[in-house]
Amino acid sequence: MKSKGSSEDLNLIALAKLRELIDLDNELLPAWKTEVLRVLRNDVPEDIAPLEALLRGETDDPVKDA
Amino acid sequence: MIRLRTLKAKGCRGILDGPDLEFGKDGVVLVGDNGTGKSSYIDALEKVLTGKCGSLDTGDQGLSWARQGKHVASKSAPQIELVLSDGSKDFSVTQDGPSGPANIHVGAMLSAARRQSFLLRRRTLLAFINAKPADRYKAVADFLQLERFNALESKLRALSTQCQGQITGQKTAKQVEEIALRQQLGISLPALIDTETCLAQLNKILGKAGLAILDDLESASIRMEQVEVQLAPFSKMEEFQKVQLLKTLISELPPLDQLREVESAYHVARKKTQDEEAKLRGNFYQQVLEEGVKWIQADSLETCPLCESTIDPTKILQRVEARLNEHATLTAFRDDQDLARAKFVSALRALYDALVLLRRKWTEGLRTNFPDAAESLIELLDQLVARHSTLQGREVIEDDSEALSEANPNSVARGLSAQVEAKLQTYPSSERYEVLTKAKSTLHAITINWNRLNGAQTEISRLETARSQIQRIVELAEKARKEAVQQLLDQIATHADRYFQNVHPGENIGSPALKVTDRGTASIDLTCVFHKKSGDPRGCYSEGHVDSLGLCIFLAIRRFHHSHDSDLSLLVLDDVLHSVDGEHRMATAKLILKEFSDHQIVITTHDPLWFENLKAVASAAARTFSYHRIAGWSLTTGPVWGDHLSDYEWLTSDESLTAMPADRVIKAGRLLEQMLQHLCDGLSVPVPFSLRGRYTLDPLWTSFLPKAKKNKEFYAAAGPQLDKIEELRGLRNLVGAHYNEWANYLTANESKELTDAIVTLRDRVYCPKCNEFIKRIAGLEGVWSCKGEHLRFKA
Numbered sequence: 001m002k003s004k005g006s007s008e009d010l011n012l013i014a015l016a017k018l019r020e021l022i023d024l025d026n027e028l029l030p031a032w033k034t035e036v037l038r039v040l041r042n043d044v045p046e047d048i049a050p051l052e053a054l055l056r057g058e059t060d061d062p063v064k065d066a
Numbered sequence: 067m068i069r070l071r072t073l074k075a076k077g078c079r080g081i082l083d084g085p086d087l088e089f090g091k092d093g094v095v096l097v098g099d100n101g102t103g104k105s106s107y108i109d110a111l112e113k114v115l116t117g118k119c120g121s122l123d124t125g126d127q128g129l130s131w132a133r134q135g136k137h138v139a140s141k142s143a144p145q146i147e148l149v150l151s152d153g154s155k156d157f158s159v160t161q162d163g164p165s166g167p168a169n170i171h172v173g174a175m176l177s178a179a180r181r182q183s184f185l186l187r188r189r190t191l192l193a194f195i196n197a198k199p200a201d202r203y204k205a206v207a208d209f210l211q212l213e214r215f216n217a218l219e220s221k222l223r224a225l226s227t228q229c230q231g232q233i234t235g236q237k238t239a240k241q242v243e244e245i246a247l248r249q250q251l252g253i254s255l256p257a258l259i260d261t262e263t264c265l266a267q268l269n270k271i272l273g274k275a276g277l278a279i280l281d282d283l284e285s286a287s288i289r290m291e292q293v294e295v296q297l298a299p300f301s302k303m304e305e306f307q308k309v310q311l312l313k314t315l316i317s318e319l320p321p322l323d324q325l326r327e328v329e330s331a332y333h334v335a336r337k338k339t340q341d342e343e344a345k346l347r348g349n350f351y352q353q354v355l356e357e358g359v360k361w362i363q364a365d366s367l368e369t370c371p372l373c374e375s376t377i378d379p380t381k382i383l384q385r386v387e388a389r390l391n392e393h394a395t396l397t398a399f400r401d402d403q404d405l406a407r408a409k410f411v412s413a414l415r416a417l418y419d420a421l422v423l424l425r426r427k428w429t430e431g432l433r434t435n436f437p438d439a440a441e442s443l444i445e446l447l448d449q450l451v452a453r454h455s456t457l458q459g460r461e462v463i464e465d466d467s468e469a470l471s472e473a474n475p476n477s478v479a480r481g482l483s484a485q486v487e488a489k490l491q492t493y494p495s496s497e498r499y500e501v502l503t504k505a506k507s508t509l510h511a512i513t514i515n516w517n518r519l520n521g522a523q524t525e526i527s528r529l530e531t532a533r534s535q536i537q538r539i540v541e542l543a544e545k546a547r548k549e550a551v552q553q554l555l556d557q558i559a560t561h562a563d564r565y566f567q568n569v570h571p572g573e574n575i576g577s578p579a580l581k582v583t584d585r586g587t588a589s590i591d592l593t594c595v596f597h598k599k600s601g602d603p604r605g606c607y608s609e610g611h612v613d614s615l616g617l618c619i620f621l622a623i624r625r626f627h628h629s630h631d632s633d634l635s636l637l638v639l640d641d642v643l644h645s646v647d648g649e650h651r652m653a654t655a656k657l658i659l660k661e662f663s664d665h666q667i668v669i670t671t672h673d674p675l676w677f678e679n680l681k682a683v684a685s686a687a688a689r690t691f692s693y694h695r696i697a698g699w700s701l702t703t704g705p706v707w708g709d710h711l712s713d714y715e716w717l718t719s720d721e722s723l724t725a726m727p728a729d730r731v732i733k734a735g736r737l738l739e740q741m742l743q744h745l746c747d748g749l750s751v752p753v754p755f756s757l758r759g760r761y762t763l764d765p766l767w768t769s770f771l772p773k774a775k776k777n778k779e780f781y782a783a784a785g786p787q788l789d790k791i792e793e794l795r796g797l798r799n800l801v802g803a804h805y806n807e808w809a810n811y812l813t814a815n816e817s818k819e820l821t822d823a824i825v826t827l828r829d830r831v832y833c834p835k836c837n838e839f840i841k842r843i844a845g846l847e848g849v850w851s852c853k854g855e856h857l858r859f860k861a
Contacts, residue, residue: 010212013553014215054532
């Protein structure tokens with residue numbers, strides 16, 4: 001992830017801000033919050049499969065599944 | 067650092083075949099009138115560095131490099147080669163990419179050129195300022211390079227869309243179940259399908275079936291079991307229905323009394339016919355009678371050929387007519403007889419067919435043999451149908467009638483009916499069966515459709531929660547992106563303001579603010595301060611200030627790019643700063659050379675003074691630029707290089723000291739003409755009108771000189787030069803504007819005197835600080851001055 005260029009920096013800045021906003025958000029249900037943060041902490045925004053699983057109702061407890 | 071060394075172009079835009087553009091270590095400054103090919107070099111440079119040409123590949127219809135990239139007179143495709151150097155080795159790049167051995171630094175530079183903003187054209191100078199906020203964001207989106215984060219946002223949005231699709235699917239499924247429930251329970255719109263309504267309607271149906279009502283819909287499955295028990299006796303309902311069919315068929319048997327009637331009618335008709343036939347003695351037939359009459363008439367017989375008695379034709383005809391009348395009655399009787407026979411046969415056949423059908427269903431329904439009496443009746447009917455299809459005698463009819471009576475169809479029908487009724491008595495009530503069946507199907511609908519409907523509703527609720535959560539995440543992602551971009555834009559705006567304050571110190575303007583708005587997914591508002599008030603810069607800034615702001619924002623973006631990725635150290639300004647005045651242009655030149663000392667700089671301009679400013683600033687800063695002046699352009703030659711020194715620069719250079727006297731006078735004359743054009747314009751000196759708008763030296767000088775003499779302070783300062791020029795200006799006419807043979811007679815002394823006078827006059831009227839000639843100042847009557855009043859002459 002670490003490489004030269006503004007693009008990477010700004011992507012990371014935006015991701016960090018998103019993590020911060022989600023952490024502070026009271027409207028997000030705990031399951032969703034946990035799941036989104038799990039996606040973001042991996043710094044792999046391409047991978048939203050866990051969110052898709054959550055949407056499909058395949059998991060109610062992301063912490064346990066993780 | 068990779069530097070540009072030479073740009074070679076052929077058949078490209080306005081360049082037919084060179085000349086090559088050589089770059090100095092720190093860059094190049096290119097001056098030339100409009101339409102002489104300056105921007106062609108810039109287009110070629112951009113094309114070879116980025117693969118695109120921003121002035122052509124705009125996406126506008128009919129405009130593209132493929133169409134207009136080629137020189138109009140060239141038959142081959144444009145050829146561009148850029149020679150780069152790392153200080154020790156040269157590398158070549160064409161529009162097809164690097165040629166020769168690959169170099170990692172060259173590759174990185176080209177890659178950076180495709181990503182970064184490094185070129186500003188006049189036409190794009192204000193694009194960012196003039197753009198709508200959303201377009202302004204698009205303009206910076208490329209260099210933000212937030213692709214990975216944007217991908218995350220896109221996927222989240224797609225997830226939201228996918229979720230919405232699932233909700234729609236569930237709503238459709240719910241609707242299907244609702245329709246089924248409405249149909250089954252008999253609940254029509256606008257009544258709602260809810261627990262209360264469904265329970266009330268179900269209980270109504272259960273009540274009709276004599277079943278206990280329910281307290282809740284969940285108990286429907288239990289009640290279903292009870293209904294199944296009560297429906298058990300109706301398990302042979304299929305058999306019941308078959309017996310019920312037999313009853314229907316018996317009831318539909320042709321009326322038996324009617325059979326007796328038609329049989330009797332047939333008998334009567336037959337009897338009447340036969341009696342009439344017996345009455346007609348001799349069996350006269352119509353044909354015989356008619357033929358006999360014809361024979362008598364044809365032969366005109368007067369006597370009978372048998373008995374030779376006299377024939378009276380009139381009487382014979384009367385007797386024949388009477389006989390024929392008697393026969394007509396017989397014919398009518400025969401018609402009646404045929405009709406009665408057809409009806410009789412039809413009645414027999416109808417009864418036969420109905421009994422045969424009944425016999426076939428009899429075995430299926432009662433599972434017993436068809437009664438013998440009924441079988442005999444069928445057999446008899448079959449015989450009668452066959453026999454009476456042709457005409458029979460009265461005796462036969464009477465015999466058959468007797469046989470039919472003996473068969474007693476009424477008795478047979480009653481017997482059949484009695485057996486069927488007896489069987490039906492063994493089944494429970496069919497009405498009961500119907501209400502129980504209705505109750506069962508309703509309970510089934512509740513257990514299946516109601517549960518599915520509730521399942522769909524639950525799923526919809528779950529999905530809507532999920533969607534609201536995803537939507538929330540999308541909003542947060544958008545907010546995070548905007549905050550990140552804002553952080554970056556703040557840095558750019560700070561840089562832009564610093565640059566702007568450098569150019570416009572103490573002017574109470576600037577402080578550009580780029581704010582990512584909350585409106586839409588991406589927009590940028592631009593505001594600036596004008597004497598402590600913030601607003602759209604276009605609302606209160608002069609044209610020059612707006613131009614200057616556009617340049618500073620661009621420079622800030624360039625600096626931002628370079629600070630993050632220094633593979634490309636190039637700044638290209640193509641004829642920008644039209645409306646910025648001399649003093650600010652000077653400041654701008656200093657700013658660019660100072661702030662971008664780590665860049666190679668390419669500047670084109672059509673303004674010779676700006677060209678001189680740049681050279682002066684570059685020289686003072688000991689920067690190594692190459693300078694080119696395009697002297698002219700034609701379709702067949704392309705750009706033609708001229709001497710890059712201006713006339714003033716040349717006249718004050720060492721080179722002019724050893725030059726031919728005529729050359730010095732020619733250049734001095736041209737400098738004087740340019741000076742006078744500026745002075746007459748700026749000092750509002752009336753000059754005799756020229757239709758072509760070309761004001762040559764003589765009318766300019768003869769108009770200016772009297773005015774100059776009237777300004778006491780100016781004449782005191784420049785009087786000797788004015789007088790000398792007036793004395794010697796004929797020399798200039800002698801040599802003309804260009805070299806000719808008269809010039810050979812010009813002495814070095816004469817040349818020096820005139821040249822020195824003109825150069826000194828130029829120093830009196832041109833302010834290098836303000837970068838402008840003296841002019842009339844509004845509000846200062848009779849004062850000739852530069853803007854900063856460094857040169858000031860009062861009349």
